[in-house]
Amino acid sequence: MVGASTALVALAAIFWGLSGGIGGILMADGWNPFVVSLYRGAIGLLFVLVWLMLRPHGSGLSRGRLWFWSAIAGIGVAGNFSFYFLSIAHGSVAVAATLMYCAPVFVYLVSFALKLESPTVPKWAAIALVMVGIILLTQIYDIGAGGVTPMGVGAGLLAGLSYAIFIFGFKYAAPHGSPQAILSIAFAVLVMVLILPADVDQAIAVLSSKDWPFFAALGVFGAGLSFVLYIIGLNHTAPAVASIVAMVEPVTASLFGVVILNQYLAGTQILGMVLILVTVTSLSVYTSSAQPPSYLSPR
Template sequence: MSMAWWLAGPPLIIAAAAFWGLSGGLSGLLIEHGWAPLLVAFCRGLIGGALILGWWLLAPGRYRRPDWRMLAASAIAGVGVAGNLGFYCISIAHTSVAVAATLLYTAPLYVYLAALVMRTERLRWPRLLALALIILGVVLLTRVFQVDPAKLSWLGILAGLGGGLSYAVFIFGFGQATRYGRPPSVLAIAFAVFVVVLLPLIDIGRAGAALGSADVGLFVALGLAGGGLSFPLYVAGLRDTSPVLASVVAMMEPVTAALFGVGVLGNTLAPLQLVGMALIIGIVTLLSVQRARSQQA
């Protein structure tokens, strides 16, 4: 494999997923400190969007007349990001982190079904098996089967599914947008839409208090990892990766989140969780290597 491969496609998406997993751990810390989940999600997007805006201001050709297709796809991607983070927080509030995460990470299945409908992918049983193993790995890693059914609610379940569907929306949105525009412009528009969508749903006073609190360092780190670094890496990777493969490779996110819990929060992993982690890493590695070999053939 050439060194150029490590600077494009799946490796960039894996790096983005690692930052998303880190941001999940940081979000958990902030929620434990008493900040509302939806407020944490909003601040993540606001700070990340501010960093991306700075990138756009420094990018060459920023005043070039935008393509309307790029504008529309970027806006759709922004709505997808807002729905992904917003629904995920609602699902956590009405179920549990394990349930919300498991429902969220069914996204690769939605992406694959959408690709089949749009005929950008063919029905391939090995790909379906890989998707099934990834979802099994997530189930084992989150231990969702141990959740008390009495703690579940239809609102939480529907919100979790909505988060997964929104994940698929932003994957397709970003994939289309980068065909017609430059990544800085695409991300600047998407995060502007994100802020507009979530702004009516949060307490603006509490948002101001968050950025002036003792936790401001955690909020800045969250915005940097969960927005300012992760999404540029992800969009760059999407330009050289199909939406289906991107959605599968991005499943490295729960692995990173689990490792954050072990290294920072002092959590321990049960044997089944280690099996789930191994499944996810194995499938992601296999598909990434297969793609690299097919490109070199």
């Protein structure tokens, strides 16, 4: 059971990694990042609604706190999807995926500010190492190098911050209802939020476009199956193991960008990526060993 659960977490991480590459293909074809994000969330909503109908017990849908915190989670995942694809459009899949992987760092900073976590030397050292990794990865000292723009860097970091908001929303909603209920509300909020910035004409055009299979694959793998598999897998997977396995996501996204999209990373960028991935994973494992809050996992 444990091995199967870990495999589900790994499969979800692979799907998330592939979703970045699929989004990159769609935006290279001229599709608006908000339209891409909208379809990813809308198809994900259909999946979690089916999950909720199949497993309605203990949904907690009558509880106001579930709706409030799930809505916060929805705002977070809407920002995560949108900023992630904006970062890809203005940079590369590898850089965007790695910057988003920094979400646990934002979780710690917010936790420190709200006094939910106690600052320690190892935590501050890890945050400092991640900052160094970000500088190397984005080449912010020579902005524009390697195809990375200020918009790409900013959007990538905001994707990580948005995911941190989703993590907090999900964490505080969890005691009041089931995961499928939380995700149903969150994805519904995502759809409502992204309708405004999305290009309506493009959104309608998707239905008759030759690219619709890519949109379908993005929604199924990037939000539908992936979230369901990840949450089911976490039931029998230790947080430390999940943190390590989650590294599959940025690695998969990076390989997709290099192999399929012909995107290039300089040696210093690869060093920065490795520094971020190793540090964030180690930080998550360290936290899981001390007190197991699975919400601090990169995914």
